[in-house]
Each structure stands twice: as structure tokens, then as C-alpha cells.
Amino acid sequence: METVNIKELNERIQRESAFVDIMTIEMSKVIVGQKPLIENLLIGLLANGHILLEGVPGLAKTLAIKTLASVVDAKFSRIQFTPDLLPADLIGTLIYSPRTEEFQVKKGPVFANFILADEINRSPAKVQSALLEAMQERQVTIGDKTFPLPEPFLVLATQNPIEQEGTYPLPEAQVDRFMLKVVVSYPGKEDEKRIIRMNNSGEFPTAAQVLKPEDIKKAREVVREVYMDEKIERYIVDLVVATRKPEEYKLANLQSLIAYGASPRASISLAMAAKAYAFIKRRGYVIPEDIRAVAYEVLRHRIGLTYEAEAENVVPENIITSVINAVEVP
């Protein structure tokens, strides 16, 4: 039987997670009024999961990712996805060198620690799948050689929920590879006033570099050690199964609204994200609040809705709320 000394683990996490506060402070200097976004970026970073950001233009999606990269001393690449982008533009290609009379590997921008895939739905499926394959396998094959991607490797993709004309929506199978889908909302009135002042002052704040990639790797190891009780595991499974078989959880009314429920990958992501959340909260164990805190981000892109649901203006968030309110908390 696995033995865990929670007291010791708690103390360790208290020590190891100290950087979280510093990192949050540094990022908050630049990103104003988007605390949940910063928190979710940290969850993705610590849980080793890729993030899909969705929001209307001008909500500091790109700035947030750039800031995150600047806080960590890591290589950052920004790829603007356009309809004419090719997989080779992303992963790299073989170039013939007349001097050596050999093909040389020219690595693409995907070889970086942080990848910002801006407006990922503007590129055709072949480019999207090239990136998503790299995300899943964490390696890229160019010619006959396979190159591992650097660690940490985090893809942060953005997509715009409006202006759907000329876009290539991500297929369900590929969306599932993102651990979190974060919907970025507008900042509050006071925060927006601060944003105006910051931009008009002429001295835009910059975030200091406070972490190294090794720190992230170390933190990830600690996150994996966060204790998750069997009761919490059962709760995660109940939440995920309730999206597949709502009738078993007194949610028969959702049956006609859900085309397909969350995958087992959702259960894994929910567990990992909850552990990361507990780490951020400087706790050595997961409680049901942690699951609830990350449930929307983990599940919203993994629940397929029927035409009936769309006709009734039901969104995945409504389904998740119903599921959370129906499943008994341990």
C-alpha cells in the first residue's frame, strides 16, 4: 500500500510553491484584470498540459502568453496561423546545401519551450494536425530523423470565437489534446481604468524573469506527488461519466443535449489540473474544491452538444454546471 506522509509533503509543497506567488505578482504587473487567466496558465504550466485560449480580440491573450514566457527564462516562439501556412513552416524542413552537397535540417519555430499558436483555427487541418501531433508526441520527425522537443514544452493556442468565415474549426479529436480551454472574459471597470492608465503613461511595465526551465521541471515533479485520495478519484470519474451517461445521475434531461461526453483523457486532465491547482493553493492534497475549480476549463471543450442543444442555446458550461450540481461530493 502506498504510504504518503502528508505533513512532510505539505511542508515540501509550501517550500516548492513559493515561486507561484512571485510569478503571479510579476505577471499581474503586465496583465491586469485577468487573474483567472494567469491562474489557468500556471495550471497548464505545472500540469504539463497545453492550453487553448478563446476570447474576443483585445483581451490580452497573446500578451499573457508572452509575459509567461518572459517570466520563465525559456525560448518562446510565436506562430501566426494563416491559411497559407504549411506544416514545414511549423516543424521545419530539409534544405539542400550545395557546399556540403547534403540535405541539412532546418528546424521550425516549434522547437521552443513556449509556443504561441495565434489564431490556430485560421490554418488548414494539415498544419493544425502537425502542431497537435508535436503536442502529443513531444517530438518532431524531419526527413528520417526524429528530434525531441525541448522541456518544458507548452503550446498555448488562441482562437477567436467570432469571425468564423474562412476558419478551420479544430476537430474534436484534436481539441481533446488541449488540457484546458480557457475562455477569456472582459476585465472589470476598475481594471480597465488601470489598463488605460498603464498604456497612456508611456512606460509599459515589464515582468521580471523569476524562473528557469529547470524550476518548472522540478515543480512538475512535486505536482505529481500531490496526494489524491481514492474518494477524489471516484468524484472525478463520477463527473466525467455523468457527461456520458447523465441518466445515471438523475440528469435524464441532459441526455438529448449531449452528443458525446468527456473522454478518459478528460479524467486524466482533471486529476492533473486539480493537483496543479492544489499546488498553487500551496496544499499537498486535493480536495473537491480543486476539482470544481478546474472542471469548466477541463471539460468545456470535451463535451459535444447535439443540434437540439444548439437550438435551445445550451452551451457546454450549462451541462457542466448541471453535472456539478447533481454529482454528490465526497
Add this chain to the structure above:
Amino acid sequence: MKPKHLFCIILLIPAFLQAQSGSESVRLPGVTPAGIRQARESVLDRDSILIGDQVWWILSLPDQARDPSFTRSVESPEMPGEAVEGVEILEGVRFDTIFHRKKMQEIQARIKLTSFDSGSYSLPYMPLFLKRVDGGTDTLWFKGPVLYVNTIPVDTTSFKAYGLKPQMKYPITAAEILSVAGLLLALAAIVYLTVRIIRRRRQNLPLFHSLKPAEPPHVVALKALDKIRAQQLWKTQKVKHYYTVLTDVLRIYFYNRWGIQAMEQTSAEMLGSLNSVSEKDELLTKEVITELQKVLNTSDLVKFAKYVPAENENEESLALAVKFVTSTARYEETENKEE
């Protein structure tokens, strides 16, 4: 012209004439009075009638019709709807025998007529077919009499207009009362059943079985807590189970007492709900909530963080839970219910 051709033409002339004259005076389909050498008289039982009155048109058959050695049967043609335009045939030919001193005197054919338009109507020739015993058929033609149809004379000098008569009111019968009462009863029963089904479903209760009056929430909770105390699960190394049962009892109490859906809420959410309820419930003081928070925190640590509390801590948690229930119990309601 050859004599043979002349003979044929002479033969066809009467047929041609018959066809011509028939087309002028045919009133009844399939019969033609043209070329009749002899037609019998017929009478009406009244010469004149008022509009809408009914009258019999009587056709008296000859004596041969009564002779069974000569006549096999008498048949009538198919009757149209009208004898002439304006005179309707209500009843087709009905044969009637007239007896006198137990001896058949006459056979009459009767047709019932009526008219709804005033004037004089010359009734058409009427054929009857006398089927002979030897297989032949004699057509008997009867002359149509004249029928006078009169309107009701209105004295315009003394005429006084009256309004429409109201509908007659019949006395209401017992059968009518009973049927209406039955319908009302059935309707009331349907409404009652529908309301009962909806209410029972909402409360998750059986449709017809009357349940025992529910015990007040604090009684239910205290009984369950007594049971936990008796089991002393923490002494049998089942601390986790002990705290799970303890928090479940409290959650059920929250639901029964304040309607908080606590089974689906986390500890923080439960405390949040209790804080919002405390504004309306003076029994739910801040001190009581703070003590409860202790129990919930300990139970969270035990359930999710492998925390092993000391024995006195376990007993204290139970004591705090009992204290919470007793200090927030609403006794007035219980007393009222018992009364």
C-alpha cells in the same frame, strides 16, 4: 319506290310520331302517354290543399286486376322525386285493396304528394303495368288530375307582427342533473389526481401510500449522531468512514433544515450557503458556523489528506456536530406538529 320499302316506311311512321309527341309531355321517366287510346281517370283525395299539406293521388285499377285467372301482378314504374315541377312525391305507389262485406271490391294504387308552392298543377299521366298470367303485360294509363295548392290567407288589415318566440323551457330532469353531477365529479377527480401526482413526484413520495409524518430535521440528525456515537467507528480504525458518515448526517440536516443542497456541495460551498442563510435565521450565529467549520476542516483533512486525528479530536467533532444541531434546531415547529 318498291312496295317493300313503302311498307317499311308506313310501319316506322307511328314509332316516329310516338317519339316526337313523347318528348313533349313525358313527366315520369321511362313512360310515355303518347299514342294512348284509352286512359283511366284518377282522383285526388282532396282537390286543393294548403302549402305543405299532403294529399293522396288515387288510381283505381280495372276489374281484371282483381281476377287471379287473368292478372298475375300489378307493378308500378320507378318513381321520380317530383310528379311535376313543384309537386313532390313523398311516397311511391302503394297498392290498397278495398273490401266490402268481406269481398274485395277494388284495388287502388296510392301516391302521397305535397307541394310547397301555391298554384294549380296538372299532374302527368301515370302508367301501371298489369302482368298477365299468360306472360304478357298491359300498360294502364291514368290521367293526371289537377291539384290546387293554396297559401294561407293573411289579413293585412288586422295583421299584427309578433316577435320571435323564445326557446321553450323544459323542466330539468333528474337524469340530466345526475349526468352533469357525474361529469363534474369525474372532472374534480381528474384534477385532484393530477395535482396529487405532480406534488407526490416533486416530493419523491409514493402516489397513494400515506407516509408517517416526517420527523423534524434535528430529531433525524440527533438519532443518526447517536447511532454514530454508539458505533464508535474511530476506535475500530475506520476514521475516514466515521468522518464521511458524520459529514453526511450534517449535510442531510442542512437540506432538511434550510433546503441547502449540501450533498452536492463542497465544505466551502456549504459554509457559504450557511452564511447566506444565517441572515434570515437568528439561530445560525457566527459562533455556531465557526465551530462547524472546525468539524468540516477536520473531516476534509481526514477524508482527503490521510490526516489521523487524536481520539479526543474525533470525540470533539461529534460533540460539535451535536451542538450545532441542538443549537440550530427549531423546536416550536415540532411542538405545533405534535399538537
